[in-house]
Amino acid sequence: MVVKKWISLIIISLLLFTAIGCSSQPAANSQDPGTKGKITLTLWYWNKSIDDELLAQASKQFPNIELKTEKIGGDFKAKLTTTLAGGAGGPDIIGLNTWIGEFFPNANKFVNLYELGAKELEKDYLKWKWSQAVTPDGKSLIALPMDTGPTALFYRQDLFQKAGLPTEPAEVAAKLKTWEDYIEAGKKVKAATNAYMTDTITTVFSQALSQGDKLYFDTSDKFIGDQEHVKKAWDYAAAVQKFDLSAKLDRSTPEWNAALSNGSIASFVGAVWMKSILKDASPDTAGKWRIARAPGGDGNNGGSFISILKTSKHPKEAYEVIKWLMNPQNQLQSYVTMDLFPSTPSVYSDAKMARSEDYFGGQKTGEIFSKAAENVKVAYRGPKFSVPDTVFLKEELPLIEKQGKDPEKSWTDAITKIKKELSR
Numbered sequence: 001m002v003v004k005k006w007i008s009l010i011i012i013s014l015l016l017f018t019a020i021g022c023s024s025q026p027a028a029n030s031q032d033p034g035t036k037g038k039i040t041l042t043l044w045y046w047n048k049s050i051d052d053e054l055l056a057q058a059s060k061q062f063p064n065i066e067l068k069t070e071k072i073g074g075d076f077k078a079k080l081t082t083t084l085a086g087g088a089g090g091p092d093i094i095g096l097n098t099w100i101g102e103f104f105p106n107a108n109k110f111v112n113l114y115e116l117g118a119k120e121l122e123k124d125y126l127k128w129k130w131s132q133a134v135t136p137d138g139k140s141l142i143a144l145p146m147d148t149g150p151t152a153l154f155y156r157q158d159l160f161q162k163a164g165l166p167t168e169p170a171e172v173a174a175k176l177k178t179w180e181d182y183i184e185a186g187k188k189v190k191a192a193t194n195a196y197m198t199d200t201i202t203t204v205f206s207q208a209l210s211q212g213d214k215l216y217f218d219t220s221d222k223f224i225g226d227q228e229h230v231k232k233a234w235d236y237a238a239a240v241q242k243f244d245l246s247a248k249l250d251r252s253t254p255e256w257n258a259a260l261s262n263g264s265i266a267s268f269v270g271a272v273w274m275k276s277i278l279k280d281a282s283p284d285t286a287g288k289w290r291i292a293r294a295p296g297g298d299g300n301n302g303g304s305f306i307s308i309l310k311t312s313k314h315p316k317e318a319y320e321v322i323k324w325l326m327n328p329q330n331q332l333q334s335y336v337t338m339d340l341f342p343s344t345p346s347v348y349s350d351a352k353m354a355r356s357e358d359y360f361g362g363q364k365t366g367e368i369f370s371k372a373a374e375n376v377k378v379a380y381r382g383p384k385f386s387v388p389d390t391v392f393l394k395e396e397l398p399l400i401e402k403q404g405k406d407p408e409k410s411w412t413d414a415i416t417k418i419k420k421e422l423s424r
Contacts, residue, residue, distance in 0.1 A: 039314050040066045041321060042091040046076045049095050049146070049304050051334040054325060061324055065317060077102075084109045084309075092312035093322060096143050096305040100133060101381040103142070107135050110142040111308040116319040118144065124328060128378040129343045133305050136219045136380070142307055144326050145343035147334070149271035149302030150372035151207055153292045154278065156195070156285070157361065159266040160185075163192040169368065173293040179208055179236045182295035186245040186266075195266040196247040199256060201237040202397045204246075207269040208233035210299030213377040216388045223422055225388045226415045234392075236296075238407035241400055248401050257281040269294045271301040272341045272369045279359050286359045291368050298372040303343065335366075345374055388418045 043055070058067050070091070072079060077099055083090040084106055096103070103110070118141050122130055125145045133143040153176065157167045165185055166175045176182050186197030198204060209215065209230060216225035224230075240246050247265050249256040259265045260282035268274075278289065306326060308318045324330065331342035336352050347353060348370040356362045396414040399405040 038064055038066050039317060040068060041093060041312075041314060041318055042068045042070065043093040043321075044070050044072050044076075044080075044091040045095040046072055048338060049340075050306075050325070051338050051340070053337060054330055054334060058321060058325065062317075062321060065321065067321065088311055090309050090311055092308060092314060092318045094307050094309060095146070096307050098132075098302055098304075098381075099386065100143060100305050101385060102383045104135050104383050107140050107142055109310050110140075111310055111312065111315045111319070112140040112142070113144065113308070113319065114139075114141045116316060118319075118323075121323065124344050124346065126343050126345055126373060126376070128300070128376045129303065131378050132381065136221070136382075143305035144307075144322055146304040146306055146326055147302075147331070147340035148343045148373055148376075149273055149300050150341060150369045150376060151210065151269055151271050151294050151299045151301050152365075152368050152372055153267060153269050153294045154274065155267035155290055155292065156263065156265075156288050157290045158288050159189060159193050159195050159263060163189040163266075165189070167290070169290055169292040169363065172290070176292070176295045179204070179296045183236070183239050183243065183245065186240070187243055189266045190243075190245060193263070193266065195264055196259075197245040197266055198240060199247050199249050199251060199259070199265050199268045201240050201246050201401050202393050203251075203268055203270070204240050205233050205237040205397060206393060207294065207299055207301070208236050208296050210301055210379075211294070211297040211377070213379050215379050215381055216385060217380060217382040219380050219382075221382050221384065223388070223419065225392075225418060231411065234407070234411055237397060238400065241407065246401060252277065252281070261285060269299075272365075273302060273339065275357075275359075275365065276339055287361050289360050290363055291360060291365045293368060293372065298375040300373070300376045303341075341369060341373065343373075345370075348374070384422060387421050388414075391417050391421070 055067065055069050059065070077097070080094060121144070126148065129145040129148055133145065134141050153172065155172060160172065161167050163185070165188060166172050176185055182197070189195055189197050212229050214224060214229050216223065216230070218224055247259050249259055260278065261284055306322045308315050308322065312318050328342070328344035328347045331340070331344045332347040332350055332352060334340040335342055342348070353366040353370060354364040355366060356364055391414050395417070396410045400407050400410050
């Protein structure tokens with residue numbers, strides 16, 4: 001009996017020891033942020049699309065996540081297209097540009113951010129910008145907004161003064177309220193200074209078109225690019241050509257740079273990101289340029305988005321990362337460090353958005369672009385936007401400007417080409 005009693009005590013002791021030992025082990029599903037609990041997310045972006053300093057901060061913000069970033073060179077859209085076709089091997093998070101609408105037919109390849117709670121964020125972003133990431137049926141949000149490209153009139157104050165035009169931004173905006181006003185002012189500038197009012201007629205067409213609530217397609221993807229709203233923008237470009245108000249110079253060419261520096265170009269309508277291009281192209285004209293609200297209204301040119309691919313194994317974690325990267329305060333910081341104009345209007349009243357800029361004579365240009373951004377109209381681009389845009393901007397308008405083709409003939413030929421291409 002004594003032996004049996006001791007055996008029983010030994011067995012009980014072993015069981016207790018085992019139970020205590022097991023209770024001291026970590027739970028099977030717990031994550032240790034410093035070791036194997038970490039997950040890895042990959043992010044593809046292009047140069048200057050996201051602040052590298054902000055990406056570096058993400059590792060501190062999300063200690064359980066290792067964010068591997070890859071700056072993609074070359075044709076970013078082509079690489080994305082190839083990746084989607086392959087069905088695997090892509091990143092978790094990816095940047096998208098203004099061509100986001102071209103991927104609506106592949107919406108099932110992206111995580112629907114509405115399913116992760118993104119609807120609650122909509123109020124934080126510009127309405128028109130948010131809408132560009134929503135599929136035509138309204139059911140899927142395939143990306144969060146990043147930066148924007150609100151447009152305004154860049155003009156040489158000294159040349160406007162010589163032409164007898166107003167020189168202060170508010171007065172210029174009031175005097176040059178319409179494109180007709182702009183063309184008439186261009187005649188005065190040409191007569192008084194021999195400078196051209198704009199760089200190219202394609203600028204006039206594209207900027208005038210961007211100011212409306214309709215582009216080339218309706219939300220059912222029916223072509224409407226032959227309608228009055230597009231023809232009106234075309235006619236403005238034709239009028240600029242008729243009165244010889246264009247320098248006929250493509251942007252970011254040595255000739256364009258020289259024309260800016262020697263005073264051959266008195267103004268142009270461009271997006272906020274043109275500020276840095278102008279400074280690089282014509283540093284010697286610092287202090288001579290000003291910015292006013294654009295003739296014809298406010299528009300947008302450019303801006304990016306950030307998305308999650310369906311192939312990601314960690315969509316919820318990826319969503320938390322992109323939500324943090326694109327929150328208002330981080331967008332404000334990206335404006336300070338990289339001039340990426342925010343899509344979150346709550347920060348427009350921040351003092352950092354109203355910095356004085358020596359290049360523009362001490363003007364606080366952020367105030368102009370903030371007002372423009374808030375007044376851009378919602379307009380649908382669609383997956384086939386590049387078809388008519390290429391024909392108009394790359395084919396027919398250059399023929400008018402550089403070869404003297406009749407604008408009405410060119411318009412007819414453009415519409416014929418576009419409809420033929422769309423029918424394939």
